[in-house]
Amino acid sequence: MIDLLLKRLLQAGFVAWAVGTITFVMMKLLPGDMAYRIAASRYGYDFVSQEAAQAVSVELGLGRSAFEQYVAWLWELLHLNLGHSLVSEEAVNELLWHHLGYSLILAIAALALSLFIAFPVGVYCGRYPGGRVDKMVLSLSVLLRSAPVFVVGLGLIILFALQLGWLPVLGFGRPEHVVLPSLALALTLTALSNRMIKNEAYLVLRSAYYRFARYKGLDEVRAYERHARLNIALPLIAFIGVQAVGLIEGIVMIESLFAWPGIGHALSHAIFARDIPVIQGAALVMGLLFVAINTAVDLAQYMLDPRIRQEKVV
Known part of the structure; x- marks a missing residue:
């Protein structure tokens, strides 16, 4: 059972990195001005302007290279900090x-x-x-x-x-x-x-x-x-x-x-607003939920099925 838990723990770490990385790359490949979409989500499309979009870009550091933004996110992930929403500024x-x-x-x-x-x-x-x-x-x-x-x-x-x-x-x-x-x-x-x-x-x-x-x-x-x-x-x-x-x-x-x-509702809104920290965080939680469900299933089978316990002993 200890081997199973260690295996699932390593799997959870890999899922966290893979899901976050894939989500980050996909959002960067989407067409359109990310700063303008974020500003529109903050202030509404009727009140947004290029000046507001530029201010958002400077505030959030969107002018940095994609690699720099990815490294910053990865560093925060290692500290179990998913950052702040680019729209509401609430902690993810x-x-x-x-x-x-x-x-x-x-x-x-x-x-x-x-x-x-x-x-x-x-x-x-x-x-x-x-x-x-x-x-x-x-x-x-x-x-x-x-x-x-x-x-x-x-x-x-x-x-x-x-x-x-x-x-x-x-x-x-x-x-x-x-x-x-x-x-x-x-x-x-x-x-x-x-x-x-x-x-x-x-x-x-x-x-x-x-x-x-x-x-x-x-x-x-x-x-x-x-x-x-x-x-x-x-x-x-x-x-x-x-x-x-x-x-x-x-x-x-x-x-x-x-x-x-x-979380699914929050994810759909975040995708529309290009709120990358929320998207990465929601995708990360869903990936970890998948690992948690499979871990619970493995433990339930281990406890309920004596044939599996006998195989482990052998």
Whole structure:
């Protein structure tokens, strides 16, 4: 386990450097006057001028070479300082910390909801493969998987907010505000995970050890609880690490669509304003979240699956 944690720690350091460097280069390659965009974000496009843009350039040191700016950012990163926003002048550490909580609420709600839907549906389809329910779920899964997450979100807005009037679209002050954005994310995650669970359930429920449990006299419910449920769930735990990429990507689009005040929403605004420290910081946090999720998945597998612990001992 110590080796695993050290490996993930080194991976986190590499991800921090790689994500920050790639983001810095991409923003520098974008066309347009960065100082003018930053000034426009500060004062508004109706009041910005070339003089204001020049003043911003001098104030922020944008006239320095790209290499000098990159070295300065790297030095600050080594001191765990992500700098200050070029627009609001707020410390990026504090800004992202404020937004991180909202993103975690959304991610945890979406992941929990997707598991709540995918597991029983997948097990049922694995128990009765090729049936009417299995074919219907397969069709819905293909549809949801092929549609971008923001399209799924728009469909939910039209149905539950505009047509039925059951749920709000914007806001974050009450529990019902998280329902639509988390449901949009959950449906896209469920589209793939329920198929994986269906395949695992099909194999486990037809395995020799499960059939032997039934031959011993255990009824279907007790045989499932003792010999099938955990064996079906273990591959799902590993699959959560694979889905982390889609979850983080979906958060950026869903937060922008629903004006949810998370890191993805802050990232989209920072890209438009060319606020490089915020962009680098947000991308860095998302990369580290990916590493953290995979670390948690590895630890969960290590604790829940005795076969992995035996392999480590051997």
